[in-house]
Amino acid sequence: MAPEWKDLTEKFERERERLRAGGGADLQAKEHAKGKLTARERIDLLFDPGTFEELDLFAKHIGRDYGLDKRELPADGVIIGYGEVNGRGCMVYAEDFTVVAGTFGERHGRKICKIIDMARKYGYPVVGINDSGGARVTEQMGALSQYGQLFYRHVAASGVVPQIALIMGPVAGGQAYSPALMDFIFMVDKTSSMFIAGPPLVEAVVYEKTDEQSLGGPKVHGKITGVSDGTMADDRQCLEQTRRLLSYLPLNNKDLPPYEVPEDSPDRDTSELEEIIPTDQKKLYNMRRVIDVVFDRGSFFELKKEFAQNLIIGFARLNGHVVGVVANNPMKYNGSLDYNAADKGSRFIRFCDAFNIPLINLQDVPGFLIGTRSEHNGIIRHGAKMLYAYAEATVPKITCVVRKAYAGGYLAMCSKDLGADVVFALPTAEICLMGPQGAVNILFRKEIASAQDPEKVRSEREAEFMERYVNPTYAAGLQHVDDIILPGELRRKLIRALEMTLEKDEEAPDRKHGISPV
Amino acid sequence: MAEEVLAPMVGKILKIKIKPGDAVQEDDEIIVMESMKLETSVHAPCSGVVKEIKVSEGDRVEEDDVLAVIE
Numbered sequence: 001m002a003p004e005w006k007d008l009t010e011k012f013e014r015e016r017e018r019l020r021a022g023g024g025a026d027l028q029a030k031e032h033a034k035g036k037l038t039a040r041e042r043i044d045l046l047f048d049p050g051t052f053e054e055l056d057l058f059a060k061h062i063g064r065d066y067g068l069d070k071r072e073l074p075a076d077g078v079i080i081g082y083g084e085v086n087g088r089g090c091m092v093y094a095e096d097f098t099v100v101a102g103t104f105g106e107r108h109g110r111k112i113c114k115i116i117d118m119a120r121k122y123g124y125p126v127v128g129i130n131d132s133g134g135a136r137v138t139e140q141m142g143a144l145s146q147y148g149q150l151f152y153r154h155v156a157a158s159g160v161v162p163q164i165a166l167i168m169g170p171v172a173g174g175q176a177y178s179p180a181l182m183d184f185i186f187m188v189d190k191t192s193s194m195f196i197a198g199p200p201l202v203e204a205v206v207y208e209k210t211d212e213q214s215l216g217g218p219k220v221h222g223k224i225t226g227v228s229d230g231t232m233a234d235d236r237q238c239l240e241q242t243r244r245l246l247s248y249l250p251l252n253n254k255d256l257p258p259y260e261v262p263e264d265s266p267d268r269d270t271s272e273l274e275e276i277i278p279t280d281q282k283k284l285y286n287m288r289r290v291i292d293v294v295f296d297r298g299s300f301f302e303l304k305k306e307f308a309q310n311l312i313i314g315f316a317r318l319n320g321h322v323v324g325v326v327a328n329n330p331m332k333y334n335g336s337l338d339y340n341a342a343d344k345g346s347r348f349i350r351f352c353d354a355f356n357i358p359l360i361n362l363q364d365v366p367g368f369l370i371g372t373r374s375e376h377n378g379i380i381r382h383g384a385k386m387l388y389a390y391a392e393a394t395v396p397k398i399t400c401v402v403r404k405a406y407a408g409g410y411l412a413m414c415s416k417d418l419g420a421d422v423v424f425a426l427p428t429a430e431i432c433l434m435g436p437q438g439a440v441n442i443l444f445r446k447e448i449a450s451a452q453d454p455e456k457v458r459s460e461r462e463a464e465f466m467e468r469y470v471n472p473t474y475a476a477g478l479q480h481v482d483d484i485i486l487p488g489e490l491r492r493k494l495i496r497a498l499e500m501t502l503e504k505d506e507e508a509p510d511r512k513h514g515i516s517p518v
Numbered sequence: 519m520a521e522e523v524l525a526p527m528v529g530k531i532l533k534i535k536i537k538p539g540d541a542v543q544e545d546d547e548i549i550v551m552e553s554m555k556l557e558t559s560v561h562a563p564c565s566g567v568v569k570e571i572k573v574s575e576g577d578r579v580e581e582d583d584v585l586a587v588i589e
Contacts, residue, residue, distance in 0.1 A: 281556075282556060282557045284556070284558075284559075330556070332526075332527075333526075333527045333553075333554065334527070334553060334554045334555070334556040334558060335554075336527075336554045366554040366555045366556060367554060367555075369527075369528070369554065370554075371528045371580075373528060373580060373581070374528070404555070406555070435555050437555065
């Protein structure tokens with residue numbers, strides 16, 4: 001090294017080391033004691049080794065009041081940069097809890113906004129690692145304004161690049177709306193929480209005593225609110241699963257999801273479905289087992305598993321192609337769609353449509369959940385979202401009726417009329433406007449009432465009705481079903497239909513945007 | 519310790535297969551309900567003795583109504 005460079009280099013290396021150390025070894029040890037990794041350790045696990053490039057390490061905080069002009073906040077408590085995940089580009093921001101509790105100041109916000117702008121401009125997904133005590137109150141309007149700037153950018157990037165939020169510590173106050181505007185959220189068990197006001201404020205203002213976990217821990221958001229897409233055991237698992245999630249996603253909306261050469265055969269016989277799907281219509285079965293058999297072995301990546309369990313959603317591969325799976329789950333509410341399931345499903349469908357991911361829909365739905373409670377929960381307003389999302393989606397849509405496909409539920413799980421490209425039905429399919437019980441009561445009310453043995457007449461009329469209407473042959477005769485297939489053929493038929501429709505080119509109507517029910 | 523058996527969804531009680539004092543094993547089918555055109559089994563949430571049954575066959579129930587208590 002040239003002698004005049006030696007001093008300069010050493011000085012800069014010391015400076016860089018100092019800034020990279022964040023809040024220092026003692027505070028890092030405290031994070032480790034809580035079971036958390038540091039922001040830099042998280043980044044190392046997210047990216048392929050040696051691919052991360054940091055930006056704005058030298059950025060300085062803006063706050064000058066309350067003695068902050070004399071303090072140094074390394075990188076202003078957030079690390080931003082880019083790297084590769086599974087050999088593909090990705091942007092990141094990671095809040096550093098060791099620097100004034102990862103609080104969100106003006107420069108901190110500007111850094112996050114910058115990396116989201118870059119993600120959108122250059123077309124890469126962005127992963128946001130949240131771990132922050134909330135707004136830095138010493139910076140007031142600087143912080144508040146940057147929250148607004150951040151929300152604005154999430155919206156600008158929505159549907160352009162995938163946005164994934166990891167909750168790996170607290171996310172309190174207005175900042176909780178940042179992950180909410182992104183596409184997927186993972187939370188870490190025990191150490192993460194999300195709420196718009198923390199326990200002290202809740203107690204002071206609405207006089208309720210609570211704690212962080214019962215207010216907005218992973219169990220709350222995984223099961224009750226549906227905010228979270230999954231609870232991870234620890235930081236390491238959370239980052240591994242984020243890498244897996246990214247392996248299904250295109251880099252941006254002009255890209256295709258990554259194809260992987262499959263190990264599974266496209267012609268694999270799926271007759272084992274005969275052991276899973278009962279022909280006795282009153283017996284329940286596990287739809288997840290159907291999914292495991294049909295899609296490429298081990299490829300199903302389920303999201304929001306604990307929330308609205310009557311609908312199963314997730315990514316999978318079919319002969320190496322990424323698809324979005326939407327399937328009714330007869331084990332919960334007998335597969336009926338309620339307001340939460342409609343919310344969960346419609347959001348997922350819209351993500352898949354925005355990012356060129358074909359949809360595979362497995363139907364076993366006795367209808368929308370009915371009754372006073374369901375109506376009061378707004379099943380009309382929420383159920384409409386499923387209809388809207390499927391009708392709007394221009395990606396390939398392939399449906400198989402496994403068993404029940406009744407009334408509005410049949411339409412809401414993507415029938416031909418909602419634009420399905422190909423509809424299959426298994427011989428067990430029951431497709432109809434109204435089930436035999438309801439229909440027979442209307443059609444044969446007088447005959448049943450005047451019969452000597454009303455129950456006998458009722459069951460005879462029900463059997464006739466089933467035979468005539470509630471079967472796949474009737475629907476196929478009217479072209480609502482393209483083909484009736486056997487369980488053993490299901491995988492092969494889905495793959496053939498998917499590959500036939502992959503080049504589908506359907507234009508959405510020319511308008512600013514539709515008004516989706518929300 | 520007592521554990522409540524909750525209705526998994528809105529519907530009608532078709533069949534009650536237990537009576538107070540019966541010993542049950544976790545996951546035993548103890549009540550059959552009908553809802554949305556299908557029969558739904560209600561299983562014992564834990565092993566124990568049936569302390570109380572709060573519904574009768576033919577009753578209409580809402581989701582999370584208490585059907586029985588197991589001790």
